[in-house]
Amino acid sequence: MSDDHKHAPMVDEVSEFEILEIAVRELAIEKGLFTQEDHNAWTEYMHTLGPLPAARLVAKAWLDPEFKKLAVEDGVKASLEVGIDWIKTMPTQFGTPSDYCSFRVMEDTPTLKHVVVCTLCSCYPRPILGQSPEWYRTPNYRRRLVRWPRQVLSEFGLQLSEDVEVRVVDSNQKSRFTVLPVRPEGTEGWTEDQLTEIVTRDCLIGVALPKPGKTANDPRPIRKALKPYNH
C-alpha cells in the first residue's frame, strides 16, 4: 500500500467495553442461553430491512382492487399480506424503535401525485421500507420539499405537468406513509413478481414514477480499472 493512501478514520484501540461485550456474548452462547444463529439472524434482520415488502404491496394493489381498497384503508392490516407485522414484529412488538404502528398508503391517480417528507425529523416507515436514504434526512430535502416541491422533484428528474396536483405529505405525528403510484402503461398482463421489480424505493417515497424496464436490480455502472492487472 502506498504511503499517501488516506485511511478512513477508525478507532484503532480496543476498549474494555468492546471486550466485555464479546465475552458476555460468547459465554451466553456456550451456556445455551441462545444460539449463534439466533444472534446472527437478529443482527442481519436489523441491517437488511429493505423496501421489497412495500414494493410487493404496491404490485398486489395494482392487481387486486379489493386489496388496494384494504391497503388505502388499513395499511397495517394490508402489510400482513406481504409478511410485515407492524404490531408484533421484533424487537419492540409495537413497531421498530421509535416507529409507531399507523401506516398509511397514499394512492396516486393520473391527476394526483403524492410525495413524502418529514420536516421535523426523518420519520420513515422502516418496518416495510427499511432504513431511509441519506438525502431523505437532509435539511435540503426536508425544508425545501414543502416549500418548493416541484423544484425538488425536478432535481430528482421528475417533472409533472400543471394538471397534476402535487401533494406533499409531511409525516409529523404517528403515521408513517408510503406512496401507491399509478400502474404504468406497458405492464399489461405482468405478474406480481414482474410488477414488484419496477416499484423502486424512490417510487415508494414519491420522488420517482415506476416505469417498465427500470428496476431496483438494474445493472450497475462498471468502471474499468485505471491500471489493470493481467493475471
Next chain:
Amino acid sequence: MSNKPVYDREHHVKKATGIGDPQCFAGEATPARFKVGDQVRVRDLPDLFYTRTQTYLRGTECTVSALVYESPAAEDEAWDNTDKAEWFYSLVFKQSDLWSDYPKTFGGDTLETELPERWLESA
C-alpha cells in the same frame, strides 16, 4: 432502594406491546369535534417545551380529510403525560394558502399532514 419513589417506567411498553401505538389509545379520546370535510384553522398556540405542529401551518385554513387515530398529543406525551388522548386529524392544505408566493400555475398543489384536535378551530 426501598425508600425510592416508585415510578412505573415501563408503563408504555406494558400498554402497547402486542396492541400497537396508537392502537393502544383507541376509545380513550373525548368525542371528535370535527368530521371529514370540515373547514378548520390551525391555532397559533404557544409551544414552550415540545410540539410537533409545524410553524408553517399556524393560522392557515385546511380541510379535514380523515380522522386517523386517538393518542395523547406530542406536547403531553413528551413529558410522559399519557392519560388524556384526543383525536388526530389528517388535514389537506392548499399550497397557495401556506406560501403567498406559491406559483399560480400550480395553484392545485396541496400538502397533507396530521394534527391533534387541540391545534384546530372551526374556520
Next chain:
Amino acid sequence: MTLINPEKIALDEEMHARDLENSPINLLEEIRRDGSHWEDLASKWGVDNPDPPWKIWLEATCEVLADKNCALPALERRWEEDDLSEELYKDVPFPERQLLALAHSMIRRGLIDEKELATRKKVVEKRLHMVDQIT
C-alpha cells in the same frame, strides 16, 4: 386512563419485592473505572459514528436472551437496567451503561459467573491484541 395488563402489574410487584442485589461487582467496577467510553474514543480518533460498532451485537444479545428460551425476559432486564442506572452506573454513558447493567443482571441471576467472565475476558482480550504482536 392508562389501562395496564394485569399480568404486567403482577410482574412489577414481583420486581419490587425481589430487590435486585445491586451492590458493586468487582470485575464490572474495574471496567466502569478504567474502560474508555465510545464518545471519548471517537473524538480521539476523529471518528463520527454516534454509536460504537459493538452496539448492534449488544442489542441482539439482549433481544435473543428474551427470545425462545427466555433466559432473561426483556421487561425484567429493563427494570434492572433502570434501577442500576440510577445509582451504580449513573456516571456511565449509554450504551456502555446498558452493557454493564446486562452483565450485572446476568451475574446476579446466576446465568454467568463473575470468575468465568473474568477469565473469558482475558482470553478475548488476548485474541483482539494478537494482531499487534505480528505487525
